[in-house]
Amino acid sequence: MQKAGNTIEVCFSPALFGLFDSKDCIVVVADVLRATSSICVAFEHGAGRIVPVETTEESMAYRNKGFIVAAERKGEMVPGFDLGNSPFSFMSRDLKGKTIALTTTNGTRAIRAAAGSYKVAIGSFLNISALCRWMAGEGKNVICLCAGWKNKFNLEDTLFAGAVVSYLTGKAGFYTECDSALAASHLYEKAKPDLYNFLENSSHRKRLQRLHIEKDIAYCLTPDQTSVIPVLEGDFLVNLNS
Ligand code: 3SL
Numbered sequence: 001m002q003k004a005g006n007t008i009e010v011c012f013s014p015a016l017f018g019l020f021d022s023k024d025c026i027v028v029v030a031d032v033l034r035a036t037s038s039i040c041v042a043f044e045h046g047a048g049r050i051v052p053v054e055t056t057e058e059s060m061a062y063r064n065k066g067f068i069v070a071a072e073r074k075g076e077m078v079p080g081f082d083l084g085n086s087p088f089s090f091m092s093r094d095l096k097g098k099t100i101a102l103t104t105t106n107g108t109r110a111i112r113a114a115a116g117s118y119k120v121a122i123g124s125f126l127n128i129s130a131l132c133r134w135m136a137g138e139g140k141n142v143i144c145l146c147a148g149w150k151n152k153f154n155l156e157d158t159l160f161a162g163a164v165v166s167y168l169t170g171k172a173g174f175y176t177e178c179d180s181a182l183a184a185s186h187l188y189e190k191a192k193p194d195l196y197n198f199l200e201n202s203s204h205r206k207r208l209q210r211l212h213i214e215k216d217i218a219y220c221l222t223p224d225q226t227s228v229i230p231v232l233e234g235d236f237l238v239n240l241n242s
Contacts, residue, residue: 007141008168009178010161014106014113015151022117026140028131029114030123030160031147033204034085035072035107037124037220041087043239044126044226046096050237052108053101056081062101068093070102075211086216087126099236110147115232117143122230122237125195125220128163130227130241136172144184155187155202156221159195162188195221 011017030036039050053059056071056078063069070083077084083093085104102108114120118140123131135142144164146157162184168174169185176182191198196218199205208217219225229240 005173005175006139006168007178008144008165008174008176008181009142010144010146010158010165010180010184012146012153012158012180013148013151014110014145017113017145020143022114022143024118024141025143026119026121026135026138027114027117028121028123028135028142028144028161028164029107029110029147030144030157031104031107031110032124032156032160032220033208034087034216034220035102035104035147036122037126038085038087038090039102039107039122039230039237040124040126040226040228042090042095042100043228043230043237043242045091046094046098047090047100048097048238049099050230051099051101051235052111052232052237053103054109054112056103059101059103062099066099068095068098068100070100072104074105075207075213086213087219088216106147106149110145111232111237114145120232121240123160123164125160125163125223126225127228127230128160128167129224131229132164132167132172134229134240136168136174142168142174144181149204154204156199156204158184159188159191159198162186163192
């Protein structure tokens, strides 16, 4: 007998995404450190549209069209661009109604990889409750796509995916028969009293620590700082809640 309710699955890496049938699903892309968090911050601060692109050349080409251009590589702003990928840099600039072209090592690639799904939404701890409430009302199956690091598993995106699984199966009548969703949810339940310390030995926390940007890490792990719901419309991310 088929179960009632929508399903939630978790994909641990963009390299595995082809194994999932996403045509009729909402795909939540998560790169919580830091691309999808920064995208949420940009919309919270009034950005009109964001075009996520794969390469620095593509991002720079948008400057001629009047876009703000943003690029991160190795955790740092690429020289010559207006912005990097720190959530705080998106707070410190007037973004009202502006259009931004953004490229990051993993996050913007994962967003592009998900295009072609029923809907692509941007997830982070910063917008997690608003996002989950919206998904709970959509009547669609959900796949969380973890951006990871260069196609490898990472802990922070998995914790976010686990938080979404816990929310949707706990409060919204979703169910899962996906082992990666169960694993993510177990990890999240163990980590949730102190996400920051749980990530102490994780690879990306160490990478960002070397750049002395612990405050970015702490902020990106703080739930519910915004109710924006960025979704992909054609090539552009827009805020569904604007
Ligand atoms: O991988 C990405 O897309 C970035 O979010 C990495 S970083 O946090 O900017 O280093």
